[in-house]
Amino acid sequence: MDASAIYQVKLEVFEGPLDLLLFLIKKKKIDINDIPMATITKEYLEYLNHKEKINLDREAEFLLIASLLIYIKSQMLLPREKVLDEEKDPRQILVDQLLDYQKIKAASLLLRKKEEDELQKWKRTALPSxxxxxxxxxxxxxxxxxxxxxxxxxxxxxxxxxxxxxxxxxxxxxxxxxxxxxxxxxxxxxxxxxxxxxxxxxxxxxxxxxxxxxxxxxxxxxxxxxxxxxxxxxxxxxxxxxxxx
Amino acid sequence: MKNRLKEVIESLIFISLEPLTLEKIKNVLQEYPEEEVELAIKELLESYVTNERGIQIIQSAGGYLFSTSPEHDLWIKRLFKMERKAKLSSAALETLSAIAYHQPATLAEISAMRGVDSTHTLKTLLQKKLIKIVGRKKSPGSPLIYRTTDKFLAYFGLTDIKDLPSPEEISKILEKEKDIEEEESSVH
Structure with missing residues (x-):
């Protein structure tokens, strides 16, 4: 009960499923371009399982990414008759999305710094009437x-x-x-x-x-x-x- | 003569609540040659840098604006009996940065980038006038498309949208994160 409470709080901390995934990747010191699907899917699902009730409004997005993870994992497990030349890595969709998200997140940190600087400069527009x-x-x-x-x-x-x-x-x-x-x-x-x-x-x-x-x-x-x-x-x-x- | 021009511009900036653009200053001072106006502005800005003053002229959202010096924040807050100024939530900030770098963008595109439904956050940002609707996309459902506003630039102290943190700055941050991790792992 206690443990799940802690995890519940933690899930709220993440901006979304991509944020959680990035956190797990960092925690495990995984190269984003070479994600071991089995490990990361397991870790990710463990996080979700610690939630007792799923709040569909918020967690639907977490479930969506969970299903994507499982899908990619299954794609990688399936034996192929012949390996096509330059066959696309099934992980590519996820990697692209993660890299994009990582950039947005880093940019938002830089914007936060700018916001803080700017809030210290008072302009006449900000004057209370x-x-x-x-x-x-x-x-x-x-x-x-x-x-x-x-x-x-x-x-x-x-x-x-x-x-x-x-x-x-x-x-x-x-x-x-x-x-x-x-x-x-x-x-x-x-x-x-x-x-x-x-x-x-x-x-x-x-x-x-x-x-x-x-x-x-x-x-x-x-x-x-x-x-x-x-x-x-x-x-x-x-x-x-x-x-x- | 030139000195007077400088003082006129100072008054114009002082009386403007929103960043006063170079274009507007030139319009008002139409009887003066443009080069003279530009020179006067340059001199005005320099005089504020060199003199010891509590206020400064900053460039924001493509215009000039008076602001207090950042070091005086503490006392101004005390004057207005304010604990701190409200900051944007991290969801709002993340959404803004997604829009800023990929504009014009639709709700679906923004939500996909963040992996989170952003309907509510977009509404808040619209209310705060940090983003605006610029039209509809010619695609199924013709969804609304959003862009950041001049207020967005002013809020973050940017002169132009090109002032946004560059890809180099972003990758620098990502590198830094990596370094910290490696340091941590070498300690353990």
Missing amino acids: QFQEEETDFMEVSLFDLAESFFSLMQKKEKKKIRTIKGKEFSLEEKMKEIMAILKGNLFIDFLDYFSQQESFEEAFVSFLSLLELIKSRIVIATQKGPFQPIKVMIRQEAYVKRKP
Whole structure:
């Protein structure tokens, strides 16, 4: 159990099956151009066997290469009636792929070094905006956070089973105006508060779309202090001037 | 007169958020002869190398750009209350390097090179604008083809795509790995 756990972690470390193969080749000090198929196939399969469950999303690729290894091994075992001149080594596909991959991997290491160098040079593009600088405590909320809060709230409301019959229709434009009016009166809107006040699902839904529209047009901004903190909506001010206390 | 030109170019570079290309500088300074502009740029760059300054003008993605000196990283991070800047994941880096060296490339080609399905990584790289879709390949299924962007060059501090680590540099790294292995095996 313990041993398999270790191997499981290890498999995650490899970028993919080619990465694992290269690792095995290096470990065994094998010449990439002359791979002993039996040894490497055995080693490779051993690694895979240490995984208890196969996660098809990820390990399918490992299995694909495993089958390639077995295929090549079988090709090499089969006796041939006559050896063709310049017969292609069945290992060639694998070798080509490995050599290409090795180059990509080495290049990515060089790029990593360049990335590190470059990240130490700060450019004006990287400057946090004025707003973020003043309000370091707030993070901008992503669309998904908003949607998640909204739908969990709506689910809660649904459980109450309040049924209302209403003839009124809500328009995006009106709601946007309403939200802006509230924001001009108050400093911010508490996201959950605002939606729990809405009477019907339709109204809440239109309000939600209006809010998204306002965020998209960069008129308002949704922020929160940290994960699971209340979401606050306020007017986005590019040149946000905070009065010093 | 020449000195003023140098200072004008300095302002132009300063005010640009993206690398300012030579072409653009020449366009703006159209009343001056091209050679004069080029000379002024050269002098400007030299003045930044020789003077003791916290900022420098770097060449990035085919243009000029102001950046801070790498030695000041620590204090800038402190100013912005940042622990460290986010780096690309190794999967993203590997995918980028596969595209960079084999562009234009399709998803299938990239995945085959890496031996790993790269759909998700490509999406992330597209979002980060490090790669872009440049069209469709005229082959079955007409798959999308991808290329690296100027932002990719700027991100890695490359002036041109030709600046990518050369095959020689790559084989050097591979040789080095081999040497280390041999040393290790001789120790054991």
